Amino acid sequence: MSSGIMQRTNIPDSKIPESVTPYPAVNLVWLAPSLLSLTWFFANISAVKWLLSSFVEIPTLYKIVIGVLIVALVVRSLSSGTSPPALSPKFVLRRYPLLLMLGARVCSIAAGCIIDIKQITILLFILGTYGLYGLMVEPNFWRKNLPIAGLLACILPFNTQLNNGLGLPARVLTAQVVEKLLSVFQIGAISSYDIIVLENGIAQVDVPCSGIKTLLVGTLFLLAATWLESRQLGFKWLAVCAVNFIMLVSANALRVIVLVLVAQVFQQPIYAEILHVPLGIVGLVSACFLSWLMLQKIPKISATKQINLESQQDAEILKNQPLAKAGLIAAVAVLAAISQLYHVESEQVAIAPLKFPEQIVSEAIPLNPSEQKFFGNYPDTKTEKKRFISGNLRGSMLTVASTSWQTYHAPELCFIASGIPVNRIERKQLTPAIAARWLSVKDNQLSATYWLQSSEQTTDNFLERIRSDINHKNHTWVLVSILFDNSVNPESSEVQSFAKNVHNTVNYSLTIAKNEKN
Numbered sequence: 048m049s050s051g052i053m054q055r056t057n058i059p060d061s062k063i064p065e066s067v068t069p070y071p072a073v074n075l076v077w078l079a080p081s082l083l084s085l086t087w088f089f090a091n092i093s094a095v096k097w098l099l100s101s102f103v104e105i106p107t108l109y110k111i112v113i114g115v116l117i118v119a120l121v122v123r124s125l126s127s128g129t130s131p132p133a134l135s136p137k138f139v140l141r142r143y144p145l146l147l148m149l150g151a152r153v154c155s156i157a158a159g160c161i162i163d164i165k166q167i168t169i170l171l172f173i174l175g176t177y178g179l180y181g182l183m184v185e186p187n188f189w190r191k192n193l194p195i196a197g198l199l200a201c202i203l204p205f206n207t208q209l210n211n212g213l214g215l216p217a218r219v220l221t222a223q224v225v226e227k228l229l230s231v232f233q234i235g236a237i238s239s240y241d242i243i244v245l246e247n248g249i250a251q252v253d254v255p256c257s258g259i260k261t262l263l264v265g266t267l268f269l270l271a272a273t274w275l276e277s278r279q280l281g282f283k284w285l286a287v288c289a290v291n292f293i294m295l296v297s298a299n300a301l302r303v304i305v306l307v308l309v310a311q312v313f314q315q316p317i318y319a320e321i322l323h324v325p326l327g328i329v330g331l332v333s334a335c336f337l338s339w340l341m342l343q344k345i346p347k348i349s350a351t352k353q354i355n356l357e358s359q360q361d362a363e364i365l366k367n368q369p370l371a372k373a374g375l376i377a378a379v380a381v382l383a384a385i386s387q388l389y390h391v392e393s394e395q396v397a398i399a400p401l402k403f404p405e406q407i408v409s410e411a412i413p414l415n416p417s418e419q420k421f422f423g424n425y426p427d428t429k430t431e432k433k434r435f436i437s438g439n440l441r442g443s444m445l446t447v448a449s450t451s452w453q454t455y456h457a458p459e460l461c462f463i464a465s466g467i468p469v470n471r472i473e474r475k476q477l478t479p480a481i482a483a484r485w486l487s488v489k490d491n492q493l494s495a496t497y498w499l500q501s502s503e504q505t506t507d508n509f510l511e512r513i514r515s516d517i518n519h520k521n522h523t524w525v526l527v528s529i530l531f532d533n534s535v536n537p538e539s540s541e542v543q544s545f546a547k548n549v550h551n552t553v554n555y556s557l558t559i560a561k562n563e564k565n
Contacts (some may be wrong), residue, residue, distance in 0.1 A: 143179025
C-alpha cells in the first residue's frame, strides 16, 4: 500500500484536471466531398426546388414505379452476393463519372440559354448527380446501375404536364412532316391543320398524338433491358439508343399517315378510330423488339468482384495533382455562377386590363373547371374570359397572357375536351395584320378563331411563338381565342372589323403596360 502511494507521488503534475480529457482530433476527411456536394446542389438549386414541389403531384403510378425500381435494385444487389457499397470520403476523379457530371451541367446551362424546357433540365440534373455519386462509390457497381439513373431521369421530370411542355410542338411538327410525306405521293389536299383535327378527333384529348409518351415508354424499355441484362454502355449502346429513337418517331409518323389515309382518302373514319390504339401499340412493340435484338449484340459487363475505391488508381485522371479536387470544386462553383448569371428569371406579365371599344359590349365570365385546373399550374399567367356582343356577332372570348410558350394549350384541344368537335382548321388572313386559324366546329354549326400576338408580332403558328422565346426572353404574348355562337363567314366585313378591334385592344393593353414598365 505504501509503495503504491510513493510511486504515485513521483509522477509529475500534468496540470490537467482528472475530470477533463483532451479534445479529439477533428476529422476533416469528409470536408472535400461535402463541399463538392453542396456546391453541386447549389448550382442546380432551381432543379432541386422543382423536384421537391412536383413530387407532391407525382401520380400514384409513378410513385409505385419508383418504389419498384428501388426494391429491384436492392434485391438484385443482394442476389448477386454483394451489397451496395458505402460512400467513400476519399472521392476519386474517375473519367466517366466526371464527364457525366460536368457534361450534364454544361448542357443544362446551354439548354437554359437557348430554350428553357424544365423537364430537360431535371433530366440532366439527375444524370449529373449520378455522376457525382460515381466519384465516391465502387466503379463496377456504378457502371452496372447507370441505366437505373437513366430510368429515374426519364420518370421524375416527365410525370406532370408532359404534353403541355413538349407535346404541343411535337404534335405540330408531326403534322407538318406527315403533310410533306403525303405530298410526295401526290396527296396534297390534306394540310397539317386537317391532320391535327383528325388526330385529336379520334384520340383521347389528354394524350395528343405527339408521340411523346410512346417515345418515353420505348426509352424506358431500352434502359430497363440494358440494366437487367447488364449490357455495357458505350458508343455501340448509344447507336442502339439513336436507332431506337428514330424507330419510335417513325412508327408514330407512320401511324398518323395510315390514320389520315383511312379517314380522309378512303373516307372510313370509323375504321381510323378503331385502328388508332392498335397501331400505336404495334408500332411501340415492334420498335422495342427490334431494339432488344440489337441490344443482344452489345457485350455484357464482366461480373468482376468489387474492388476498394482507393485501389483503382489506374482509372483515375489527373493523377498526382494535389489541387485537382479543389479545382473540381472551383469548376462546379464557376458553373453555378454562370448558370445564375445567364439564368433569365420569368418576369411579370406586362399587360393592362382589356378595354374594348363601345361597339363591343362585354362582361366577364368565370373559367370552366378544366380551364381553372390547367391555368392553375401557371400562377404567373393572366387570363380574361368574356361574353361579347358586337352587332350581329355573339360569343365568348378567352385571352391568355404569358411570358412562356409552355403555358399555352391549343384551343382546338380545349374545344374537344369541352365536347365541341372540331371539323376543320384552316389559315385565314382576317386583316393585313392578323393571320389567324379559323375553325369550323360542332358539325359546322359554330365558328371559332384564334391567334397569338405580342407588341411586335402576330401569328397563328405556335412554332413561331417558340422561336420568339428563343430569340427574345420574357416578351409578353397573348393567345386570343374566340368562339362564336353560330357559323359566320371569315370573309365578312363584320368579322374582320370585330377581329381588328380585338387585335387593337390587346395591342393597346400591351403597349400601355410596356410603357409603364419602362
